[in-house]
Amino acid sequence: MTTLPAGDPVQVHARRDSGLSRWLWLVKWFLAIPHYVVLAFLWLGFVVFSAVAFFAILFTGRYPRVLFDYNVGVLRWTWRVAYYAYGALATDRYPPFSLRPEPDYPATLDIAYPEKLSRGLVLVKWWLLAIPHYIIVGVFLGGGSYVAYQTGETVYNSGGGLVGLLALFAGVALLFTGRYPKGLFDFVLGMDRWALRVAAYAGLMTDVYPPFRFDMGGDEPGTTIDQSPPPAPPSASGWSAGRTAAAIIGVLLLITGAAVGGTGGFTLWADATQRDSAGYLSTPPQSFHSNGYALEFGTLELHRAEGDWTVVDRWLGDVRLKAAEDEFIGIGRTDEVARYLSGVDHDEVDMADGQVTYVHRDGAAAPAPGNETFWAASGVGTVSWHPEAGSWSAVVLNVDGSRAVDTELTAQATVPGLRPLSIGLAVSGAVLALLGALLVTAAVLGARRRS
Incomplete structure (x- = not known):
């Protein structure tokens, strides 16, 4: 059983596998490619849902639960892949393709759902208040890897910086000794934990300011862990593979529609206002x-x-x-x-x-x-x-x-074809954006009903 310390909404736990392969870490960059591809699309959804959550918090003081579950799922998935690959190299167990908690996996992440969030704090915490942490995390992960929060966008990168360097040292140690040094593991996990706390805060998921504290090791401070088998994952999950895929496709259609429609709108404006008297x-x-x-x-x-x-x-x-x-x-x-x-x-x-x-x-x-x-x-x-x-x-x-x-x-x-082209782009963009909005709405409503 795990006892969470009061007031600490972000919980990061990890178990260092015994008997790690001496050489598998050399090819994990290749083995993780399918995850990187999927995560690239999942993070597009994260960006869009974070923007929606921003306005929801600003006007209601609440983070929509179904969006919260999706975004936490993306962070969980990202953390598992980082732990397997060059954010730790501390397990050889291939990460599951899942947004769910997966408590039996060696790396877990839980973020307590906030019933109420500050409307004013949402305006400044993801950029102004988090700047000191961005500087520190930038050193850990290279340019801010886990979090580079710009106008609502969070970008993740599982390598580079001090974490990637120390993970490389751990890989070399595995190659020659077959052992992952415990001190190195504890230090890497401290940096990963710090980065994930900042990611949750910058992702608007909590108002609890990340502590300037280096909590090393696989367990959160103040937790007690028994050795009983982990609980089975919940039988029902709002974000099924189908709903997740629908949400991602919808987000892609929204982005594409906005780009196409925006181009059409701009060229239509140019056609109407930038011609001289002779056309x-x-x-x-x-x-x-x-x-x-x-x-x-x-x-x-x-x-x-x-x-x-x-x-x-x-x-x-x-x-x-x-x-x-x-x-x-x-x-x-x-x-x-x-x-x-x-x-x-x-x-x-x-x-x-x-x-x-x-x-x-x-x-x-x-x-x-x-x-x-x-x-x-x-x-x-x-x-x-x-x-x-x-x-x-x-x-x-x-x-x-x-x-x-x-x-x-x-x-x-004179470019006589510009106006019909512009109208065609604007209409096509609007249709794509509408289809995207319908897909995202259907996925969100379905996930909420399922939850």
């Missing part, structure tokens, strides 16, 4: 300079494949280049532009990966651009062009043909 959307102006007589921008490849040109045409629409000064701007087929600039002192502009680079070509002055007939579109200060299939380049020169071209260009396009 063009613009890129920010960008400056370019050439010590020669011309700047060459290219090459734009537009291919007319069977059936797809309508999509390109509807998406891009009309294109316009605007210069801050009255420079000549011409758009022509790349081979004609290359012929025109052959032997001309100019700079080729490359804008790959968002970086502007120049390649200088020596030569003489450029022929008067206004006398050329190959331009598909040309103008002074502004040029408008309707894209056609082919390979195209743009050229900027001073109107008087002088050397040194300094210009600031803005690219514009």
